[in-house]
Amino acid sequence: MAGARVRLAVLGVLALALAALPFLADKFYVQLATKILILAIFAMSLDLLVGYTGLVSLGHAAFFGFAGYLLALVSPQYEAANLWTSLAIALAGSAVLALVIGALVLRTSGIYFIMVTLAFGEMLFHLFHDTSIAGGSDGIYVYVRPVGTIFGWQPFDFEDFTHFYLVVLVAALGVYALLRMVLASPFGRVIVGIRVNEHRMRSLGYHTFRYKLVCFVLAGTLAGLAGYLAAVQFGVVNPDMLGFHVSASALMMLILGGMGTLVGPAIGAAVMMTLELLFQKITDHWLLPMGVFIVLVALLLPRGLVGLVTGARAKDDSRG
């Protein structure tokens, strides 16, 4: 249990340091940190599927983008949407989408699962890309950021980048705490059991399909939260948000940071974003060094950065 206490202390210090960031750094870095935290939420939600339940999804961006689109669609054109209702709609929408897609894709496993999730992601891409529901291939703008009032009191203003950053930070910490709680619960033990040996779990009497489906819906909803926040930050949603590259780079964040650790994917998100900026500074063809980097990580760093630090300990409780 000492490990948990150390983890809590480290996390507390980290949270305080992150909360102090807007008072130390200028706008560019605060906005970059906001983006990283949003992607960290997205990557953590994927970790629940890939790292803990053993479901390698290559279509996770579908929920990320779909929630963003829902915000754009419910926002009045030149006025602010209500934060609470639009957020509720976005989360409920991505949960329902995850329920429908999950019920289909979870009928498969292994290589099939990877391909089928990818294909459903592309289906959503085509839905928004080919039709005029939401601006087609150009996407759709969110001109005014949503406003959240509590009985007339407005605790934060999303037009202020510091406020927005702090809200995103709280959301990221909240998602982390929620996932830790889920994983520590009996439910969490079952899904880890499913990853290690699904047949055994089934013969113990667990209805594994239902557990996996709940996991898929929870992960999809949290990805929706990330997508909602991303749409608020950038003020625009386009079909690429739903696409294959977003899903694949989230997987990359997982592996790079260390899957099945929750913290790892968040670190992975930070490293990926930093590298992206770095490579973009060096060359217009920044995807080339990025591609080489991804290949090298897949070959040489199977346990990710967290695995490098914790070494053998991570080996025991990561991939069964």
Next chain:
Amino acid sequence: MDLGTFLIQVLNGVQYGLLLFLVASGLTLVFGIMGIINLAHGSFYMIGAYLAWSLSQHFGSLWLAILAGVVLTVLIGVALEWLLINKLYHRDHLYQVLLTYGLILVFEELRSVIWGNDVHGVAVPEWLAASIRLTDTLAYPVYRLWISAVCLVLAVLMYLLIQRTRLGMMIRAGASNREMVQSLGINIQLVYRLVFALGVALAAFAGMIAAPVSSVFPGMGNQVLIICFVVVVIGGIGSVKGAMAGAILIGLVDTFGKIVQVEIAGFRVLPELAGMTVYLLMAAVLLWRPEGIFGRRL
């Protein structure tokens, strides 16, 4: 839609399906035999198309370009298997996905460095440039018929290779029990390398012969890759027969989805949602037979 148009669209759908089969069969063989999921498979289609475009300008002949292109892509395939892919045989699918995704970025960006980001057309070879007149107003290009014929010949050759030759026997044996085959003194590593190179060559060849019809453009590889995933899921992983059935089905559904007009409650459902039809077909197959039409039970 009159009969003439209908027949033309059937021919188009079958031709598109047969082309998809060339790409999807390589994908399904590499899955089925080597247990590798290769996202970069679509990139070879793209590389093939770009090679056909640039080499045919260089040689002044599409045939020479195809010949040189196939040799070149086989070499690339062998080199890739030797350098990277064989490190993945005993690794989780997750790492296969990641590594081959990295390769997609590398290939796509190299394409941009070498050939730029423009869309290019490739001329149909002169002796195939004619059209067959069907009615007074309708004609069908010979080149498309030629594509279908070539794909069919390749499909038959592939069938004979796998079912009737010694190498095919090794391939099939390697798919069912790798260790046993090795202990019988067969170099399974070499067999895998050949299968991978064959898959690469088929995808690249498909890109080359498709270039005059579909033109050559950035991102064409990923588009084909994802459709071929759908084909493989529908047909059943590892089944070449399934790949053929899935490919023809997808070819027809995609082609007709784009021209049929369907209105439901005042909304133009088709062709607006044509891009989604193949995925809905996949969803239906998943409900009915999650292991694919010709797949083994999961």
